[in-house]
Amino acid sequence: MLEPYSNPYLMIKMERIHRQELFKEIEHDRLIRQARVGTPRLLDRTLASIGSFLIAAGERLRSRHVPQHVPVVRQHTEAYCVDC
Numbered sequence: 001m002l003e004p005y006s007n008p009y010l011m012i013k014m015e016r017i018h019r020q021e022l023f024k025e026i027e028h029d030r031l032i033r034q035a036r037v038g039t040p041r042l043l044d045r046t047l048a049s050i051g052s053f054l055i056a057a058g059e060r061l062r063s064r065h066v067p068q069h070v071p072v073v074r075q076h077t078e079a080y081c082v083d084c
Helices: 008-035 042-065
Strands: 072-075 078-081
Touching: none
Parallel strands: none
Antiparallel strands: 072 078
């Protein structure tokens, strides 16, 4: 039996086969990453939770500083705010 390193042709052929296997693995990994794009990642979940926290905090602040019942004076068909 010939050893692969003694024959340059076999060495080149083995390198080509190895390179093809590497390209197949790279393509497989790329397809797996592409399939997982729809799943939310840690950064996405963190930003979403921070955003919802900021919205809730803003609504609480608005409810503190804006009176709940503002009297409205109606004239004709238009409504005017008294405290504006």
